[in-house]
Amino acid sequence: MWMLKRGNSFFPTVSLKRLQKLYTEEKNVKAKLRLLTAIHRKKGDSIDEITHILEKPRRTIHGWLQRFEQRGIKGVYDKKQPGRTPKLNKSQLKKLRRELLRGPAHVPGRIWTMRLASDHIKKEYGIQYKRHNIFRLLRLLGFSVQKPRQQHYKSDKKAQTIFKKKLDESQASTVVVGGRLRVWTNAQSTLRHTSQEVGH
Numbered sequence: 001m002w003m004l005k006r007g008n009s010f011f012p013t014v015s016l017k018r019l020q021k022l023y024t025e026e027k028n029v030k031a032k033l034r035l036l037t038a039i040h041r042k043k044g045d046s047i048d049e050i051t052h053i054l055e056k057p058r059r060t061i062h063g064w065l066q067r068f069e070q071r072g073i074k075g076v077y078d079k080k081q082p083g084r085t086p087k088l089n090k091s092q093l094k095k096l097r098r099e100l101l102r103g104p105a106h107v108p109g110r111i112w113t114m115r116l117a118s119d120h121i122k123k124e125y126g127i128q129y130k131r132h133n134i135f136r137l138l139r140l141l142g143f144s145v146q147k148p149r150q151q152h153y154k155s156d157k158k159a160q161t162i163f164k165k166k167l168d169e170s171q172a173s174t175v176v177v178g179g180r181l182r183v184w185t186n187a188q189s190t191l192r193h194t195s196q197e198v199g200h
Contacts (some may be wrong), residue, residue: 003063004041004047004062004069007042007043007044008152009069010042010069011038011041011042011069014038014072014073017086022035022073022076023036026076028077031076031077033056033064034075034076037052037054037061037064038064038065038068040054046199047061047062047065076196087129088121088127088137093123096124098123099124100120100141102141103114112138112143114134114135115129117138118131121134
């Protein structure tokens with residue numbers, strides 16, 4: 001198990017000088033450690049010596065050296081895992097994004113919830129996503145979580161619209177008093193400061 005080449009016979013396709021240069025240029029911490037392991041082995045150090053110098057388990061050092069023998073210089077980096085095949089392909093994702101941008105036609109205010117999005121995907125594409133995966137999918141498609149502002153059940157939308165219109169017409173502006181308080185005021189009016197507000 002522990003019989004690995006050392007010195008010039010270890011990793012014969014790459015010189016010690018090349019390994020040292022790669023070590024100097026490398027930014028990834030794990031990759032640097034692996035290159036350092038290879039440098040020590042190239043110099044003829046035993047696995048026990050390398051284990052002592054790098055303070056890593058013997059099995060880890062052996063595994064790293066074995067990677068170099070099997071994969072060459074690519075052994076410096078971890079193999080990328082292919083990951084799970086996505087449930088929706090690229091064209092389906094584009095189509096879904098367009099549908100989500102249009103909003104749910106049957107919902108007042110046209111706002112998507114996690115449940116509505118999940119039901120829509122299940123109905124249109126025959127795919128069931130868990131809640132956390134729906135969240136990831138929506139983020140991937142460029143959507144963000146929005147918390148709708150609560151409205152009082154007695155609020156008068158007509159009166160609010162009139163108020164907003166009057167506010168726009170009066171050229172209202174935000175004034176900061178004492179660096180903390182924000183006050184809505186007409187741009188033509190004067191604002192009187194109390195002694196407390198100006199710091200006296």
